[in-house]
Amino acid sequence: MAIKPIIPVGGNDIGYLKGDKNEKLFQWLKPIFDNLQAIDMFRGRRRDDEEDGGRQPLGDKMLANGSLELEALTYMRGRSLHGYWVILDESQNTTEHEVKTALSRIGGKTKVVMLADLSQIDSQYVDAQSCGASGVIEGLKGSGLFAVVNLSEAQRSPFTKLVSERLS
Secondary structure (H helix, E strand, O other), X not given: OEEEOOOOHHHOOOOOOOOOHHHHHHHHOHHHHHHHHHHHHHOOOOHHHOOOOOOOOHHHHHHHHOOOOEEEHHHOOOOOEXXXXXXXXXXXXXXXXXXXXXXXXXXXXXEEEEOOOHHHOOOOOOOOOOEHHHHHHHHHOOOOOOOXXXXXXXXXXXXXXXXXXXOO
């Protein structure tokens, strides 16, 4: 399951989106699909090696076969997630309350990967000290049920590293 806060950059929303939940969430969760494509690319598979002739990206395939479910953080209230792998994306742009909402829905046999880059906060409501990711790190440190992996270098490209260093 991929969960993402629906927070427009700069606070400017694009308004109503037609379609069912997945169609509406697809644009917000495009980064998850980008990452799945990168994983597939770095595993040494070429898109034209796949059964479908390489026409269907990995994320689309996972949606089609039910191995990937999309959810907006807004719709997490009341859910209990048992037996999932959960990706909580963009948690640097969430409040502590929003992250608590997502994490308090985690049930048995569920693993959570919370993604955050404190140098890429673009929400006007939080900063590196008050965001949900920082709150989780501070609140859960020392527990055997929790771990943090800090990546020391930009993972997108050397250009991203340059932007992060010089424009922060």
